[in-house]
Amino acid sequence: MKIFGIQLNKRTFIRxxxxxxxxxxxxxxxxxxxxxxxxxxxxxxxTIRSFLDENKLITYPVMMVMFLxxxxxLGRLDTKLGLRKExxxxxxxxxxxxxxxxSDLKEIKNKLES
Incomplete structure (x- = not known):
């Protein structure tokens, strides 16, 4: 099926x-x-609000660096523990x-071994 010149099929939706x-x-x-x-x-x-408002050029970048x-x-810890891999x-x-x-690889391996 084609709509607006785009072929709509299973591959299109997957893409x-x-x-x-x-x-x-x-x-x-x-x-x-x-x-x-x-x-x-x-x-x-x-107190905190006034400090943040008066020092936006310092506090916002510092907080962003801290978040990063x-x-x-956290990413390093995840990598070390292998959570994503699991x-x-x-x-x-x-x-x-x-x-x-x-399954196909195991079949091929078995055929090659015999």
């Missing part, structure tokens, strides 16, 4: 999903920055295509 997934990562970065600014603007205490460092530490392994065992490929 669009991949584009959306990739964009979601970048939107996450934007969201990260927005949360940091909301955090800084949410202080109600008069904290994120790097998550991907579990996800792969749930994926029928991956399991079919693994």
């Amino acid at each position: 669009w999903k991949i584009y959306i997934d990739r964009a979601r990562m970048y939107i996450g970065y934007i969201s990260f920055v927005m949360i940091a600014f909301m955090f800084l603007n949410d202080f109600k205490d008069e 460092l904290f994120s790097l530490i 998550e991907m392994r579990n996800s792969a065992t749930e994926n029928p295509v991956t399991m079919e490929i693994l």
Whole structure:
């Protein structure tokens, strides 16, 4: 089926999903920055609020660097503990295509050994 000159089929929707997934990562970065600014603007205490307002050119960049460092530490910890690797392994065992490929590889290996 064609709409507006675009062929709509299963591959088109899969390609669009991949584009959306990739964009979601970048939107996450934007969201990260927005949360940091909301955090800084949410202080109600008069002393802290006045300090932040008077020193925006210092406090905002410092807080962003702190958020980035904290994120790097969390990412490093995740890498060290192998949480993402284990998550991907579990996800792969749930994926029928991956399991079919693994099964085919085992078959090929068995044929080569015999």
